[in-house]
Amino acid sequence: MPILEGRGVSVAFGGLSALRGVDVAIEEREVVGLLGPNGSGKSTLFNVLGGLLRPTSGEVWFRGQRITGGPPWVAGRLGIGRTFQIPRPFAGLSVLDSVLVGVTFRTRHRYRRAADRRAEAERLLGLVGLADKAGARAAALSLGEMKRLELAVALSSRPALLLLDELASGLSPKGREEVVLFYARLRERGMTIFAVEHSFGLLAQVADRMLVLDQGQIVVDGPPPAVLASPRVAAAYLGEEER
Amino acid sequence: MALGFSMILGVSRSLNLAHGDLVVLGGYVGYSLWAAAGLSPVLLLPVAALALAPAALVWDWLLKRTPEPKELSSLVLTFGLSLLLQTVMRAIWRGEYRLIAESSLGASLQLGTLALNRGRVLAAVAALAVVGLLWLALTRTRWGQAVRATSIDPQAAALVGINVDGARRSTFLLALGLSGATGVLFATLHYVHPAAGVELTLMAIVLSIWAGVGHLRSVLAAGLLLGMIEALTVTGWGPGWREPVVALMLLGSLLARSGGLARGHAH
Amino acid sequence: MRSGLAALLGMGVLAAVPPALGFHPYYLFLLSTAFLLAAVASAWNLLAYAGPISFGHAAFFGLGAYGAALASLGGLSPWGAIALGGLAGAAGAAGVGLLSIRLRGAYLALGTLACAELLRGLALIWSEVTGGGAGLAGIPALPVLPWLPRVLTEGRAGAYYLALALLGAALGLFALIRRSRVGLAFAALREEEERASLLGLRPLPWTLLAFALSGLVTALCGGLYAHVVRVVEPDLVFSRHYSILPLVMATFGGLHTLLGPAAAAIALYLLSELVLHPLLPALHQVGYALALIAVILYLPGGLAGLRRGGRRAHP
Numbered sequence: 001m002p003i004l005e006g007r008g009v010s011v012a013f014g015g016l017s018a019l020r021g022v023d024v025a026i027e028e029r030e031v032v033g034l035l036g037p038n039g040s041g042k043s044t045l046f047n048v049l050g051g052l053l054r055p056t057s058g059e060v061w062f063r064g065q066r067i068t069g070g071p072p073w074v075a076g077r078l079g080i081g082r083t084f085q086i087p088r089p090f091a092g093l094s095v096l097d098s099v100l101v102g103v104t105f106r107t108r109h110r111y112r113r114a115a116d117r118r119a120e121a122e123r124l125l126g127l128v129g130l131a132d133k134a135g136a137r138a139a140a141l142s143l144g145e146m147k148r149l150e151l152a153v154a155l156s157s158r159p160a161l162l163l164l165d166e167l168a169s170g171l172s173p174k175g176r177e178e179v180v181l182f183y184a185r186l187r188e189r190g191m192t193i194f195a196v197e198h199s200f201g202l203l204a205q206v207a208d209r210m211l212v213l214d215q216g217q218i219v220v221d222g223p224p225p226a227v228l229a230s231p232r233v234a235a236a237y238l239g240e241e242e243r
Numbered sequence: 244m245a246l247g248f249s250m251i252l253g254v255s256r257s258l259n260l261a262h263g264d265l266v267v268l269g270g271y272v273g274y275s276l277w278a279a280a281g282l283s284p285v286l287l288l289p290v291a292a293l294a295l296a297p298a299a300l301v302w303d304w305l306l307k308r309t310p311e312p313k314e315l316s317s318l319v320l321t322f323g324l325s326l327l328l329q330t331v332m333r334a335i336w337r338g339e340y341r342l343i344a345e346s347s348l349g350a351s352l353q354l355g356t357l358a359l360n361r362g363r364v365l366a367a368v369a370a371l372a373v374v375g376l377l378w379l380a381l382t383r384t385r386w387g388q389a390v391r392a393t394s395i396d397p398q399a400a401a402l403v404g405i406n407v408d409g410a411r412r413s414t415f416l417l418a419l420g421l422s423g424a425t426g427v428l429f430a431t432l433h434y435v436h437p438a439a440g441v442e443l444t445l446m447a448i449v450l451s452i453w454a455g456v457g458h459l460r461s462v463l464a465a466g467l468l469l470g471m472i473e474a475l476t477v478t479g480w481g482p483g484w485r486e487p488v489v490a491l492m493l494l495g496s497l498l499a500r501s502g503g504l505a506r507g508h509a510h
Numbered sequence: 511m512r513s514g515l516a517a518l519l520g521m522g523v524l525a526a527v528p529p530a531l532g533f534h535p536y537y538l539f540l541l542s543t544a545f546l547l548a549a550v551a552s553a554w555n556l557l558a559y560a561g562p563i564s565f566g567h568a569a570f571f572g573l574g575a576y577g578a579a580l581a582s583l584g585g586l587s588p589w590g591a592i593a594l595g596g597l598a599g600a601a602g603a604a605g606v607g608l609l610s611i612r613l614r615g616a617y618l619a620l621g622t623l624a625c626a627e628l629l630r631g632l633a634l635i636w637s638e639v640t641g642g643g644a645g646l647a648g649i650p651a652l653p654v655l656p657w658l659p660r661v662l663t664e665g666r667a668g669a670y671y672l673a674l675a676l677l678g679a680a681l682g683l684f685a686l687i688r689r690s691r692v693g694l695a696f697a698a699l700r701e702e703e704e705r706a707s708l709l710g711l712r713p714l715p716w717t718l719l720a721f722a723l724s725g726l727v728t729a730l731c732g733g734l735y736a737h738v739v740r741v742v743e744p745d746l747v748f749s750r751h752y753s754i755l756p757l758v759m760a761t762f763g764g765l766h767t768l769l770g771p772a773a774a775a776i777a778l779y780l781l782s783e784l785v786l787h788p789l790l791p792a793l794h795q796v797g798y799a800l801a802l803i804a805v806i807l808y809l810p811g812g813l814a815g816l817r818r819g820g821r822r823a824h825p
C-alpha cells in the first residue's frame with residue numbers, strides 16, 4: 001500500500017484549472033522527485049497533498065486514511081511534514097523555539113521532560129547545521145539558513161513523509177551540494193520523500209523515481225534516466241532547465 | 244455615508260473606525276454655522292463638506308504611513324483617531340445633544356395623499372443626487388478611472404502613469420466631504436452627540452459588507468434595506484434596540500460574508 | 511526571565527508602601543484604578559500574545575462587573591461573587607473566541623467590537639435584570655478580612671491592595687504561560703498559524719483558551735471594580751474605554767512583553783489624571799489617542815505583533 005496517494009486530483013481557481021485529474025502514489029521509503037515548468041501546478045499539488053487546499057475533485061489518502069482538504073493539523077498529526085518554497089518561519093520566535101513547537105506538540109515519540117525536548121530540538125538544529133544560531137530570531141536568518149530551518153521545522157514533528165518544496169532553489173552551488181547531502185542522509189534514515197526541485201540534475205542524483213507535471217497533468221513517470229530520455233520532458237522543459 | 248467608508252477601504256485598504264465620528268463632526272460644524280449665522284441647510288451641505296477637507300488631508304497622510312498589515316493597523320490607528328475626535332467634540336460642544344431644527348424642514352410636503360416631512364425629502368434627494376453624481380464621476384471621468392485602478396492594483400496603476408497619491412488624496416477629500424455633508428443631513432433628522440459616531444461607523448461597515456466594496460448601486464439598495472430594518476426595529480421594539488440590532492447585524496454580516504470581503508482581505 | 515520576576519517582586523514591595531505612609535485616599539484611589547487598568551492591559555496583552563487583537567475587552571469587564579454585582583446583590587459573599595463574575599467573563603470571552611473560526615485579523619477585531627457593543631446595548635435594554643440605564647446600586651462593600659492588620663484593609667487601602675494583588679496575579683499568570691508549553695503554542699499560532707497547524711497544533715482550542723484566560727482576568731477586574739465603586743451602569747462598565755485603553759496601553763508598552771503593558775498603563779493613566787487633567791480638564795483623554803497614533807506610526811517595533819503576514823523573506 002502506498003504511504004501517500006492522490007486520486008484524480010483536480011483544482012480549479014475560478015475558470016483556470018491548475019491540476020487536471022492527477023494520480024500520484026508514493027511508496028514507503030521511496031524518494032520521488034517532481035519536476036515541471038513554472039506554473040505547472042507543483043505547489044498546488046503539494047498544498048492539496050499536505051491538507052492545506054481542498055481539491056475541486058479527487059481524494060488524498062495517507063496510510064489508509066482519507067485526508068482530502070484538511071484540516072491541516074490532521075495531516076500533521078498523521079505524519080506529513082513539509083517545507084515551503086518561500087520560507088515561512090515563526091518570525092518572532094527564536095530558532096530553537098521554532099523547532100521546539102513541533103517537538104513539543106507532536107503525537108509520536110513525545111518527550112515528557114522539558115530538558116529532553118530541548119535536547120531533541122538541539123539535535124535537529126545540529127542535523128541541519130544551525131546549532132550555533134539557536135538563540136537568534138528566526139526572521140533574522142539569511143536565506144540559506146532559513147532554508148535549513150525550514151527542514152528542521154518540517155522534521156520536528158517526526159514525520160513519516162516529507163514534502164520538500166524547492167529546498168535548493170536560490171542557494172549557492174555550495175548550498176546545493178549540502179542539500180544533496182541532506183537528501184542522502186534522510187534517505188539513509190528511511191524517510192519517505194516527495195520533493196520538488198527546479199534542477200533536473202539535482203533531483204536525478206537523489207530520486208528513485210521522477211514525475212513530470214505539465215499544464216496540470218502528469219506527463220512522465222519513471223526512473224531518472226528514462227525521464228531524461230523522454231521527448232515530453234524536453235518539450236515541457238524547453239529553455240527552462242537549470243535556471 | 245457608507246459610500247465614503249467603502250471608497251476609503253477600496254483605495255487605501257484602510258478600515259476607518261473614525262468614520263462615524265467624522266459624520267458627527269460634520270453635523271456639529273453644520274449646527275454651529277446654522278446656529279451662529281443662520282445659514283440654510285442646503286447651503287450648509289457644501290460648507291460642512293469643505294470644513295472636513297483638512298481632516299481628509301490628515302487622514303490621508305496618517306493612513307499612508309500605517310505599516311502592514313494595513314487593515315489591522317489602520318483599524319487600531321483610526322480607533323485612536325475616533326477617541327481623539329470624540330474627546331475634542333466633547334470639549335467643544337460639551338457633549339450636548341444638538342439638532343438643526345430649521346422650521347422650513349419641519350413642514351410637511353403634500354404629495355397627493357402622502358404627507359412627507361420636508362427634511363426627510365431633502366435628505367433622500369440629496370443622497371440620491373450624490374450617489375448619481377459619484378457614479379458618473381467614477382465611470383465617466385479620467386479621475387474616476389484613476390481611482391478605480393488605484394483600488395484594484397496601486398502598483399500597476401502607478402506603472403501606467405496614474406498619479407496614485409493624487410487619486411488617494413482626492414478620494415479622501417471626497418469621502419470625508421461626503422461624511423461632512425451626511426453629518427449635516429443627519430443633524431437635521433436626529434440629535435447629534437459625541438458618542439453617536441460608533442453606531443454610525445458600525446452601520447457604515449455593515450453597509451459596505453452587504454454591498455461589496457465600491458459598488459455604488461448596491462450601496463444604495465443596502466442603505467435602503469438597512470434604513471428599513473432600523474426603522475422597523477425602532478417602531479417595533481423601541482429605540483433602545485437600535486444599537487444591539489446594529490451590532491448583531493455587523494456580527495451576522497461579518498460571519499456570513501467572511502468568504503468574500505473578510506477572507507479576501509485577510510491575507 | 512529571572513530578572514523580570516525579581517523586578518516584579520521589587521516593584522511589588524515598593525508598591526506596598528504608599529497606604530502605610532498614609533497617602534491621601536484620592537491618590538490611593540487613583541493608584542488602585544491604575545493597577546486595575548494595568549491588569550486589564552496585561553490581560554489584553556495575554557490574548558494578543560496568542561494572536562487576536564481585541565477591540566472589545568469592555569465586554570469582559572462589563573460581564574465581570576455585572577456578574578459579580580448580581581451575585582452579590584443576590585446574597586453571595588463578595589469574594590464568591592467576584593469569582594463568579596470572573597467565570598462569566600471567561601465563558602463570555604470563550605464565546606467571542608468562537609468568532610475566530612471564521613474571522614481573522616482586522617475582521618476578528620471588528621467582531622469583538624460588535625460583541626462589546628451588543629452587550630452594552632443589551633445591558634441597557636434588559637432592565638429587569640440589569641437595571642437598564644440606571645444600573646445597579648447598593649452593591650455591598652468588600653468585607654474586612656479579620657486575619658489582616660486593619661491598616662491594610664481599611665477604606666481605600668483595602669481596594670488598593672486588592673487591585674495590586676490582582677495585577678500581580680495577572681502578571682504572574684502571563685509570566686507562567688510564557689515559560690510553558692501553552693505560551694509556545696500561543697506564540698507559534700500567532701506568528702504563522704498555518705505552519706503551526708501543519709505541525710499538528712489545532713488552533714481553535716488554544717485560541718479559546720487565550721480568550722478565556724484573558725476574559726477571566728479582565729472580568730475579575732470588573733468584579734473588583736463593581737465592589738469598590740459599588741454601582742454598575744452600562745455606560746460605566748461596558749464603556750468603550752475598557753476596549754480602547756488596554757489596546758493603547760499594551761501597544762504603547764510593547765506588545766507581548768511581560769511588564770511593558772502594565773508599566774505603560776500605570777504611567778499613561780497617572781500622566782493623564784495628574785498632569786493632563788489639571789491642564790486640560792476636557793481634553794485629557796487626548797493623551798491616550800496621541801500615544802496610540804504615535805506608536806503605530808513611529809514605533810514599528812512596538813507593533814511587531816500587528817505585522818503578522820506582512821513580512822516574508824524573498825529569495
